[in-house]
Amino acid sequence: MNQLADYLPFLIPLVVAQLGLAIFSVIHVLKHPQYRFGNKALWVVVVLVFQFIGPAVYFLFGRGDQE
Amino acid sequence: MRAYLAFIKKEGLELIRTYKLLLMFLIFFAFGVMSPLMAKLMPDLMSQLALEGIEISLPEPSAIDCYAQFFKNLTQMGLLVIVLMFSGMLTQELGKGTLVHLVTKGLPKSTILLAKYTVASLSWTACLLLAFSVTYGYTVYLFSGDEIFHLFYSVSVLWLFGLFLLAVSSFFQTIVKSQATQLILVAFCIGGLFLLKLFPKMEEYNPLTLVTDNVAMLDKAYDLTSLTIPIFMTIGLTIVLLLGSLLAFFKKQL
Numbered sequence: 398m399n400q401l402a403d404y405l406p407f408l409i410p411l412v413v414a415q416l417g418l419a420i421f422s423v424i425h426v427l428k429h430p431q432y433r434f435g436n437k438a439l440w441v442v443v444v445l446v447f448q449f450i451g452p453a454v455y456f457l458f459g460r461g462d463q464e
Numbered sequence: 465m466r467a468y469l470a471f472i473k474k475e476g477l478e479l480i481r482t483y484k485l486l487l488m489f490l491i492f493f494a495f496g497v498m499s500p501l502m503a504k505l506m507p508d509l510m511s512q513l514a515l516e517g518i519e520i521s522l523p524e525p526s527a528i529d530c531y532a533q534f535f536k537n538l539t540q541m542g543l544l545v546i547v548l549m550f551s552g553m554l555t556q557e558l559g560k561g562t563l564v565h566l567v568t569k570g571l572p573k574s575t576i577l578l579a580k581y582t583v584a585s586l587s588w589t590a591c592l593l594l595a596f597s598v599t600y601g602y603t604v605y606l607f608s609g610d611e612i613f614h615l616f617y618s619v620s621v622l623w624l625f626g627l628f629l630l631a632v633s634s635f636f637q638t639i640v641k642s643q644a645t646q647l648i649l650v651a652f653c654i655g656g657l658f659l660l661k662l663f664p665k666m667e668e669y670n671p672l673t674l675v676t677d678n679v680a681m682l683d684k685a686y687d688l689t690s691l692t693i694p695i696f697m698t699i700g701l702t703i704v705l706l707l708g709s710l711l712a713f714f715k716k717q718l
Contacts, residue, residue, distance in 0.1 A: 404501065
């Protein structure tokens with residue numbers, strides 16, 4: 398347990414950033430159901446499973462043009 | 465000048481509203497946190513891997529390991545993220561035809577291109593600064609006793625290479641139509657630089673030195689004057705590429 402405490406100063410910001418981005422992206426996926434390709438289920442999975450890379454791919458290539 | 469500033473503002477707004485800026489900041493922040501974390505974790509990970517009878521002894525992690533991880537992340541994933549983020553800065557607008565109105569109303573094409581390049585460079589600068597300051601903070605906190613040399617120099621040449629890469633990207637965006645083709649061409653360019661690195665005679669001119677020698681630069685004995693030629697090569701190539709992309713963009717039908 399002592400070891401884990403050593404890593405907490407790293408893990409907390411990292412986890413906050415990852416979770417924040419994942420939640421934010423899921424909300425965006427659900428609220429904007431037009432995609433350049435793929436469907437809602439696919440993007441939810443991509444965004445949640447691949448940390449950082451999933452949301453990046455979604456916002457760069459997956460999201461539709463309509464606001 | 466007013467048009468230039470207005471277009472910069474428009475590009476900035478676009479970055480914010482498409483969430484690209486947020487995404488970049490989060491990713492580079494993660495790079496910043498992960499680099500010292502990996503440096504600290506590495507000995508533990510290796511000892512888990514140790515098989516019976518094989519003793520893997522690693523020295524205690526030090527500040528140099530943090531920066532080694534930092535430069536590994538930034539020179540590979542970091543540059544990749546930046547190039548991907550701005551791979552559509554021109555091609556997307558050209559594809560949608562949204563620039564036609566602006567140009568017919570008298571906005572110079574050079575303003576458009578330079579403003580887009582400026583915004584891309586500023587984002588890269590901000591992202592690099594963010595990642596570096598986070599890593600720097602953690603490293604000072606963890607290994608305050610270690611001495612590091614030429615750190616800012618090493619980060620600056622990485623920054624310079626990023627600017628060069630963005631110029632390569634904008635050059636190809638003015639030449640080809642599709643975002644994918646452009647990305648492949650940029651990849652070919654980098655591949656070409658790696659090939660050139662195989663010839664020892666070319667090595668002292670190769671801009672790639674700026675992102676392959678970063679960790680070596682942190683050593684006190686590293687001769688910084690050996691970088692003068694690559695630095696000037698990189699600056700020169702960046703200017704040539706920007707001029708080339710301006711020329712190509714002038715001739716291009718919107």
